[in-house]
Amino acid sequence: MSILDIRNLTIELETENGPVRVLDRFNLQLAEGEIHTLVGESGSGKSLLAKAILGFINPRWKITADRLWWRHYDLLALNNAQRRIVTGRDMAMIFQDPSTYLDPNDKVGAQLRETIPVGDLTGIYLKRRADRQTRAERLLHRVGIKDTKEVMESYPHELSEGLAQKISIAMAIAHNPKLLIADEPTTAMEPNTRSQIYRLLAKLSGGQGMSILMITQDLTAVVPESQHISLIYCGQLMESGPTEQVMQSPLHPYTEAMLSMSLFSQNKAPQTRLPTLSGAIPTLQHMPIGCRLGPRCPYARSACVVKPELARKQQQDYSCHYPLWEDPEHD
Numbered sequence: 069m070s071i072l073d074i075r076n077l078t079i080e081l082e083t084e085n086g087p088v089r090v091l092d093r094f095n096l097q098l099a100e101g102e103i104h105t106l107v108g109e110s111g112s113g114k115s116l117l118a119k120a121i122l123g124f125i126n127p128r129w130k131i132t133a134d135r136l137w138w139r140h141y142d143l144l145a146l147n148n149a150q151r152r153i154v155t156g157r158d159m160a161m162i163f164q165d166p167s168t169y170l171d172p173n174d175k176v177g178a179q180l181r182e183t184i185p186v187g188d189l190t191g192i193y194l195k196r197r198a199d200r201q202t203r204a205e206r207l208l209h210r211v212g213i214k215d216t217k218e219v220m221e222s223y224p225h226e227l228s229e230g231l232a233q234k235i236s237i238a239m240a241i242a243h244n245p246k247l248l249i250a251d252e253p254t255t256a257m258e259p260n261t262r263s264q265i266y267r268l269l270a271k272l273s274g275g276q277g278m279s280i281l282m283i284t285q286d287l288t289a290v291v292p293e294s295q296h297i298s299l300i301y302c303g304q305l306m307e308s309g310p311t312e313q314v315m316q317s318p319l320h321p322y323t324e325a326m327l328s329m330s331l332f333s334q335n336k337a338p339q340t341r342l343p344t345l346s347g348a349i350p351t352l353q354h355m356p357i358g359c360r361l362g363p364r365c366p367y368a369r370s371a372c373v374v375k376p377e378l379a380r381k382q383q384q385d386y387s388c389h390y391p392l393w394e395d396p397e398h399d
């Protein structure tokens with residue numbers, strides 16, 4: 069059962085050259101307690117998708133969907149005030165740069181105590197103050213920080229990047245959200261620090277039932293515990309399915325090319341020769357018609373000027389007229 073269910077979500081922006089679909093009939097389903105990784109190159113529409121889920125929507129954008137449901141809420145049917153209540157209660161987001169969350173002029177402890185929801189506190193003034201402190205310490209334990217006193221007394225610039233990211237996660241989860249959107253939370257981190265953050269996210273999802281949408285540009289940055297993966301290119305869903313299955317037997321030429329790029333970036337030669345994409349990502353003003361990968365796809369033919377419907381093979385959804393398993397020329 070999906071806790072987040074997005075079907076055919078389209079976001080259309082006005083540009084100098086007329087309207088452009090920055091998300092083009094995009095689909096995504098996220099189950100409770102699951103990590104779902106969304107992979108796409110810069111400008112593919114990942115942040116816009118996050119904004120559409122969170123309701124940070126510019127009134128000039130034209131948004132349509134067959135379904136944009138969060139739990140039992142039809143998000144597009146809610147007014148702004150209702151939407152803010154649902155988002156504020158159920159959702160949170162963390163970013164690549166934890167300083168987005170942290171005030172450089174204030175000690176970490178004070179900032180953490182501020183994030184504790186008032187409704188969670190008991191008693192009157194002095195008791196509430198102590199309660200805030202206890203809950204802030206508990207939050208730090210929850211994100212795997214043991215030395216709570218020293219961290220609470222530090223200023224953000226005194227923290228390592230891993231520690232700062234853990235604090236930003238602690239602040240984001242203070243109100244116990246059911247959905248955490250993590251936008252490139254480990255980019256540019258040392259491998260060790262990256263693994264620590266991965267372990268923490270895995271603990272929050274599997275152990276504590278939080279659903280996590282991980283956003284990344286890079287297939288090498290997929291959390292090992294991620295159950296599902298979706299690949300987006302120029303606002304269109306290319307492929308989606310169980311992470312291991314998609315990584316081992318991709319059905320879409322885009323997934324194959326991204327895998328090939330990630331193997332090269334890890335200095336591992338692929339077992340067989342995998343194609344990479346020629347050309348560059350098109351600009352908003354020059355979006356190809358049909359499958360937007362077409363002009364760069366090594367397997368494209370004339371049918372690709374029509375956007376392929378989403379098809380399914382053994383739990384893998386793909387949007388391609390010539391999926392890899394069907395065409396002997398792909399071998």
Ligand SMILES: Nc1ncnc2c1ncn2[C@@H]1O[C@H](COP(=O)(O)OP(=O)(O)OP(=O)(O)O)[C@@H](O)[C@H]1O
Nearest residue numbers: 081090108109110111112113114115116117285352
């Ligand atoms: N407010 C806006 N007005 C006009 N165009 C926008 C706006 N926000 C995003 N875009 C355009 O929409 C496309 C998708 O942007 P988005 O920020 O969602 O990409 P992204 O996949 O998150 O990229 P990155 O990984 O670099 O953050 C881009 O071409 C971007 O220039």
